[in-house]
Amino acid sequence: MMKVNKGRHHHYWSKKLGLTVVLLFCFFSFLLGLIVSAFINQDISNIRPRPRLLKSIEEGREREREHNPLPHGNTGEPSMSLIPFQVLSWKPRALYFPSFATSEQCESIINMAKVQLKPSTLALRKGETVESTQGVRTSSGMFISASEDKTGVLDLIEQKIAKVTMIPSSHGEAFNVLRYEIGQRYQSHYDAFHPAEYGPQKSQRVASFLLYLSDVEEGGETMFPFENGVYMDSSYDFKKCIGLKVKPRKGDGLLFYSVFPNGTIDELSLHGSCPVIKGEKWVATKWIRDREDED
Numbered sequence: 001m002m003k004v005n006k007g008r009h010h011h012y013w014s015k016k017l018g019l020t021v022v023l024l025f026c027f028f029s030f031l032l033g034l035i036v037s038a039f040i041n042q043d044i045s046n047i048r049p050r051p052r053l054l055k056s057i058e059e060g061r062e063r064e065r066e067h068n069p070l071p072h073g074n075t076g077e078p079s080m081s082l083i084p085f086q087v088l089s090w091k092p093r094a095l096y097f098p099s100f101a102t103s104e105q106c107e108s109i110i111n112m113a114k115v116q117l118k119p120s121t122l123a124l125r126k127g128e129t130v131e132s133t134q135g136v137r138t139s140s141g142m143f144i145s146a147s148e149d150k151t152g153v154l155d156l157i158e159q160k161i162a163k164v165t166m167i168p169s170s171h172g173e174a175f176n177v178l179r180y181e182i183g184q185r186y187q188s189h190y191d192a193f194h195p196a197e198y199g200p201q202k203s204q205r206v207a208s209f210l211l212y213l214s215d216v217e218e219g220g221e222t223m224f225p226f227e228n229g230v231y232m233d234s235s236y237d238f239k240k241c242i243g244l245k246v247k248p249r250k251g252d253g254l255l256f257y258s259v260f261p262n263g264t265i266d267e268l269s270l271h272g273s274c275p276v277i278k279g280e281k282w283v284a285t286k287w288i289r290d291r292e293d294e295d
């Protein structure tokens with residue numbers, strides 16, 4: 001009897017254990033199934049390294065380098081500079097610098113200039129007169145050098161321009177601060193002086209830096225009508241506002257080169273100011289020469 005009872009007991013327990021094992025197996029298989037299907041259904045883009053992630057890793061590395069400046073020479077600087085820019089064109093070489101100056105710096109320059117404005121003038125070519133060139137440049141303006149500005153703002157701007165051009169500030173002319181009212185413009189022209197048209201030059205303007213001191217509601221763009229050789233034919237009307245146009249934005253800078261590294265004038269550097277249609281345009285121009293300015 002006892003033997004029979006024991007056997008039944010054993011049978012009962014092993015049946016129960018078997019059932020539990022089967023149930024546990026089913027449960028874990030179900031769970032595994034769930035995990036695998038969730039993984040498979042995942043968006044592939046979540047698994048692959050995303051371009052944005054790669055970009056931030058690169059930026060991180062850049063930042064690391066930024067924070068580890070190299071030993072510098074006597075005339076160098078102890079820290080890195082972050083001055084964002086965009087290449088607007090290679091033909092002519094034109095760079096755009098967003099937020100090159102602060103709003104306060106721009107206002108301070110306008111305040112110094114506005115009490116001394118006079119009608120803008122032109123460097124005349126052989127055979128030209130003030131009368132024959134009327135309407136070419138209709139803005140008002142004044143000249144001011146960094147040393148005349150007791151606030152120090154122009155000196156800061158000048159140093160920054162020297163840094164981005166790597167041309168010492170001693171090569172720069174005084175700032176020409178300009179105001180364009182509605183309808184006022186500067187027809188397309190070259191900043192460099194061609195000796196055949198202007199006679200022999202002691203030095204040449206190689207680059208121009210424009211600091212926009214105000215936004216303009218409409219019009220007033222700086223234009224490069226020959227950009228990439230487009231519109232470059234003898235029929236171009238110098239009054240026409242076409243080609244690459246740069247919209248003035250307060251504090252932004254525009255740098256372009258009028259002369260190639262070999263010293264010849266870049267014909268594509270022809271540029272001008274479109275007429276202001278709405279609002280007012282303020283800009284400070286710095287012409288940079290190939291030799292120190294002796295004036």
Ligand SMILES: O=C(O)CCC(=O)C(=O)O
Binds near residue numbers: 178186191210222223
């Ligand atoms: O006002 C502008 O946008 C252009 C000025 C300019 O061409 C110049 O000052 O030479």
